Amino acid sequence: MTPPDATSKESATSDAGSEEAADVSTGGMPSEQPQAPDVSKPGVPQGPGHAVRLKGLNAYYGQLHSIKDVTIEFPAHQATALIGPSGSGKSTVVRCINRMHEEIPGARATGSVMLADQDVYAPEVDVTSVRRLIGMVFQKPNPFPTMSIFDNVAAGLRLTGTRSNDLRETVHRSLRSVGLWDEVKDRLHEPGIGLSGGQQQRLCIARTIAIEPEVILMDEPASALDPLSTLKIEELVDELKERYTIVIVTHNMQQAARVADTTAFMLDGELIEHGPTSEIFTNPKDDRTERYVTGKFG
Amino acid sequence: MTLTRFPEVSARRRRKDKLMRGLLFLATGIALVPLVLVIYYLIYKGIGSWSKDFFTSDPNGNFLGYPGGIRSAIIGSLIIVGLATLISVPIGIGVALYLTEYGKESWYASVIRYFIDVMTGVPSIVFGLFIYIVLVLGHVGGGFTGWKGSIALSLLMLPIVARSAEVVLALVPSSLREAALALGAPRWRVVTRIVLPTAASGLTTGSLLAVARGMGETAPLLFTTAGAFALTANLTQQMNALPLQIFNDITSPRAVVVQRAWGAALTLVVLVLILNVIARLASRRSRLA
Amino acid sequence: MAPTTTVTVARGRSVLERSPGARLPDQVLRWGLTALAAAILALIVYFFIRLIGESHQALSQFGLSFVFGNDWDVSRNIYHGAPLVVGTLITSGIALIIGVPIAVATAVFINELCPRRLRAPLSILVDLLAAVPSVVYGLWGVFVLIPKLLPAEKWFASTFSFIPWIGGGTVTGPNYFIAGLILAIMILPIVSAISREVIATVPPENKEAALALGATRWEMIRIAVLPYARPGITGGVMLGLGRAIGETIAVVLVIGNAPVIGSHLFTQGYTLAAVIANEFGEAANTPIHSSALFAAGLVLFVLTLIVNIIARWFVAHGHRRPRAGDLDVVVEAQAATIGEIG
Numbered sequence: 001m002t003p004p005d006a007t008s009k010e011s012a013t014s015d016a017g018s019e020e021a022a023d024v025s026t027g028g029m030p031s032e033q034p035q036a037p038d039v040s041k042p043g044v045p046q047g048p049g050h051a052v053r054l055k056g057l058n059a060y061y062g063q064l065h066s067i068k069d070v071t072i073e074f075p076a077h078q079a080t081a082l083i084g085p086s087g088s089g090k091s092t093v094v095r096c097i098n099r100m101h102e103e104i105p106g107a108r109a110t111g112s113v114m115l116a117d118q119d120v121y122a123p124e125v126d127v128t129s130v131r132r133l134i135g136m137v138f139q140k141p142n143p144f145p146t147m148s149i150f151d152n153v154a155a156g157l158r159l160t161g162t163r164s165n166d167l168r169e170t171v172h173r174s175l176r177s178v179g180l181w182d183e184v185k186d187r188l189h190e191p192g193i194g195l196s197g198g199q200q201q202r203l204c205i206a207r208t209i210a211i212e213p214e215v216i217l218m219d220e221p222a223s224a225l226d227p228l229s230t231l232k233i234e235e236l237v238d239e240l241k242e243r244y245t246i247v248i249v250t251h252n253m254q255q256a257a258r259v260a261d262t263t264a265f266m267l268d269g270e271l272i273e274h275g276p277t278s279e280i281f282t283n284p285k286d287d288r289t290e291r292y293v294t295g296k297f298g
Numbered sequence: 299m300t301l302t303r304f305p306e307v308s309a310r311r312r313r314k315d316k317l318m319r320g321l322l323f324l325a326t327g328i329a330l331v332p333l334v335l336v337i338y339y340l341i342y343k344g345i346g347s348w349s350k351d352f353f354t355s356d357p358n359g360n361f362l363g364y365p366g367g368i369r370s371a372i373i374g375s376l377i378i379v380g381l382a383t384l385i386s387v388p389i390g391i392g393v394a395l396y397l398t399e400y401g402k403e404s405w406y407a408s409v410i411r412y413f414i415d416v417m418t419g420v421p422s423i424v425f426g427l428f429i430y431i432v433l434v435l436g437h438v439g440g441g442f443t444g445w446k447g448s449i450a451l452s453l454l455m456l457p458i459v460a461r462s463a464e465v466v467l468a469l470v471p472s473s474l475r476e477a478a479l480a481l482g483a484p485r486w487r488v489v490t491r492i493v494l495p496t497a498a499s500g501l502t503t504g505s506l507l508a509v510a511r512g513m514g515e516t517a518p519l520l521f522t523t524a525g526a527f528a529l530t531a532n533l534t535q536q537m538n539a540l541p542l543q544i545f546n547d548i549t550s551p552r553a554v555v556v557q558r559a560w561g562a563a564l565t566l567v568v569l570v571l572i573l574n575v576i577a578r579l580a581s582r583r584s585r586l587a
Numbered sequence: 588m589a590p591t592t593t594v595t596v597a598r599g600r601s602v603l604e605r606s607p608g609a610r611l612p613d614q615v616l617r618w619g620l621t622a623l624a625a626a627i628l629a630l631i632v633y634f635f636i637r638l639i640g641e642s643h644q645a646l647s648q649f650g651l652s653f654v655f656g657n658d659w660d661v662s663r664n665i666y667h668g669a670p671l672v673v674g675t676l677i678t679s680g681i682a683l684i685i686g687v688p689i690a691v692a693t694a695v696f697i698n699e700l701c702p703r704r705l706r707a708p709l710s711i712l713v714d715l716l717a718a719v720p721s722v723v724y725g726l727w728g729v730f731v732l733i734p735k736l737l738p739a740e741k742w743f744a745s746t747f748s749f750i751p752w753i754g755g756g757t758v759t760g761p762n763y764f765i766a767g768l769i770l771a772i773m774i775l776p777i778v779s780a781i782s783r784e785v786i787a788t789v790p791p792e793n794k795e796a797a798l799a800l801g802a803t804r805w806e807m808i809r810i811a812v813l814p815y816a817r818p819g820i821t822g823g824v825m826l827g828l829g830r831a832i833g834e835t836i837a838v839v840l841v842i843g844n845a846p847v848i849g850s851h852l853f854t855q856g857y858t859l860a861a862v863i864a865n866e867f868g869e870a871a872n873t874p875i876h877s878s879a880l881f882a883a884g885l886v887l888f889v890l891t892l893i894v895n896i897i898a899r900w901f902v903a904h905g906h907r908r909p910r911a912g913d914l915d916v917v918v919e920a921q922a923a924t925i926g927e928i929g
Contacts, residue, residue, distance in 0.1 A: 103798060128801045144797075146815055146817075161308075416895050421860060421891055432634065516835075549840075563723045
């Protein structure tokens with residue numbers, strides 16, 4: 001399945017930094033990489049290229065062993081929900097995927113996180129480039145307070161020196177994709193924090209997709225929002241999974257049931273069970289899963 | 299099976315990141331260079347002056363021969379700053395108490411607060427001028443005297459004590475106050491028995507740092523105490539003080555006198571550092587924060 | 588009918604009332620402290636009025652020339668203080684140019700880049716710069732800085748003499764540059780402390796958002812930290828400026844005290860504060876001279892008041908939407924530097 005804007009995606013990618021443009025268009029060895037294998041255009045989905053596979057992931061906060069040996073695949077172009085009581089480690093798992101976990105002093109992770117066939121934790125991998133491909137939306141909307149709506153969406157693009165015409169196109173397109181365009185098109189240069197909570201969150205999503213990641217991680221994206229905004233976010237997730245792989249942490253089981261194709265249940269840092277959402281909720285295999293989804297605890 | 303490659307962070311961005319990080323590190327190092335140099339030269343040039351005579355004899359103002367030590371300067375500083383402390387600390391804490399216990403957010407309290415804050419920015423020489431005009435020119439109780447120097451210094455120290463005291467007093471949890479009030483204690487008891495003791499070490503820290511500041515000030519004393527050589531230890535007369543002594547000695551043509559300035563400067567800095575260290579130790583034993 | 592319970596006790600007072608005597612300490616404390624605070628306010632206003640009074644003779648005689656005229660001549664009793672004002676601005680300007688970038692850089696480094704356990708020691712070291720008395724900086728300036736920098740200044744002046752105001756005259760030992768440099772060192776701790784406090788208030792979620800977009804550490808600082816901290820840092824810079832304008836002792840020892848507007852960076856000059864300290868003794872018997880010095884003090888006082896007020900206004904009305912805590916942060920930081928709490 002080719003995504004609707006494959007072509008515009010190419011042009012956006014090819015403008016994102018002259019070195020990358022050269023690599024992509026010639027399709028040959030980029031001048032800076034020693035023996036790099038034959039590369040496809042990064043970000044254009046082909047087959048399981050967007051799947052994320054965790055293998056034996058362990059995470060620590062200092063001595064505290066918080067994520068224990070998690071192995072799971074997040075299928076490409078689907079939304080997978082991570083559910084579980086608070087403290088179960090779902091946020092930590094997700095922060096390990098884009099390596100935000102290690103920003104906390106004393107925190108570390110072992111194991112591997114595969115994006116297609118590249119291990120995010122491989123020693124030669126640069127953590128900032130991981131985050132270009134694996135984006136994140138946070139629980140509390142966090143638009144940059146000193147930037148306008150336009151500048152917020154453009155923030156990630158500007159880091160890689162996108163030219164201003166393409167910038168404008170991409171920003172408008174992102175805002176359209178998240179359904180914000182009509183609401184903000186006349187005030188693109190007003191501060192981003194002037195929007196309502198739900199709008200701010202959609203702005204953050206627009207900011208994330210503007211750089212065309214392959215995976216979007218969402219850490220309880222709607223928990224700080226009112227029910228109407230929550231619904232809008234959920235609709236957005238539904239649309240976004242056509243182009244991206246989505247992992248969404250949620251404590252709201254109805255939400256998981258609404259948006260996720262696959263669901264994984266975590267407890268005390270362990271992955272207890274995962275599978276198609278309908279099965280997890282109607283016919284869980286593990287006792288503990290059953291008790292959680294029926295509301296007996298958590 | 300296709301390969302996904304992570305997009306390269308452009309070399310330009312990586313270089314810029316390294317460069318800026320390096321610059322920031324370098325700048326921090328540069329900031330510390332003066333500190334190191336000052337301390338080094340103080341020790342290098344000053345320690346030679348230190349001797350028993352240095353601390354037990356007064357500057358004698360002779361044009362030839364041994365110029366004397368700095369005893370009157372040390373004692374003068376201690377006395378003058380001591381009096382200034384006795385004035386500024388209770389008043390400063392009193393103002394801070396008013397702001398946290400009674401005035402709080404009222405219009406009047408905001409004005410006071412603003413005033414105190416602005417006072418911290420007033421140059422010390424202006425305080426010296428104030429006291430000179432009001433007390434010295436008017437010959438109130440004599441001409442240049444030690445106690446007028448103390449008053450000038452206390453004007454300088456007051457906002458420091460008041461502002462830091464207010465911060466500390468505000469840190470006392472209101473739950474403590476409420477518990478005492480709920481037991482039927484009158485407000486003044488709550489203040490004296492609960493609030494002040496809890497905040498005591500923080501208040502000490504703030505006061506000690508104000509004292510350290512007062513010990514190092516020269517300008518306010520120039521116009522109020524004016525300095526003397528002999529040991530007077532009499533607040534109603536002109537007195538010597540370490541900063542005054544150093545200031546005078548710097549411009550002397552005699553090398554031995556300049557030498558004495560270095561010794562005196564080392565003494566002053568040691569005193570100030572000791573006060574700073576004690577202040578920090580006091581804050582570490584704080585029952586708050 | 589239910590029996591009413593009486594709670595009256597002796598002398599007809601209810602047990603719930605407090606005797607007037609018991610209320611007294613509270614009243615005394617409350618009104619005593621209120622009066623104290625008012626007295627301080629009144630005292631400062633009084634001093635200000637007296638200072639104006641003493642300056643009156645010089646100001647009425649020289650009028651605006653006191654500030655704008657370029658002729659400070661003690662021997663002829665002419666006191667036009669432009670050299671003082673210009674010298675004050677020049678030395679403070681140099682102090683800002685040299686001191687602010689380094690101060691802000693240390694604040695960024697300490698908060699964002701250096702290893703956690705180095706944060707406290709480094710902060711303490713930078714703050715120690717503030718503990719050195721100004722007379723000690725003056726001593727060090729005269730006998731260490733001036734001689735050691737003289738060759739370098741001479742080389743710099745001759746190599747870059749094509750730049751106006753750099754070359755063009757003899758390089759003297761005491762000069763504007765040395766004064767500005769020492770002032771930079773003296774304002775560094777306060778600007779750094781305030782910047783550090785402000786940078787610490789940047790919401791971590793904004794920093795995370797930048798990192799999650801694939802920003803490098805410096806880029807994160809550039810897009811999430813510095814813009815947020817800018818109003819507070821500016822407030823800190825202005826407070827540093829106020830300090831530089833008013834500094835007397837260190838400056839009077841290293842600026843040369845020449846009552847002229849120096850023709851280039853490496854020559855002698857004068858400042859408002861330095862003139863007072865320097866000429867105070869000899870002015871004692873000349874009323875017009877004393878009055879001129881008081882007038883200089885008045886100008887100095889008003890100048891620092893204005894700078895301080897602007898500093899506080901700026902922080903409260905920063906270009907971005909101000910938060911309730913802004914002004915408090917700057918004042919906290921100031922209290923922290925001068926009182927070093929926490």
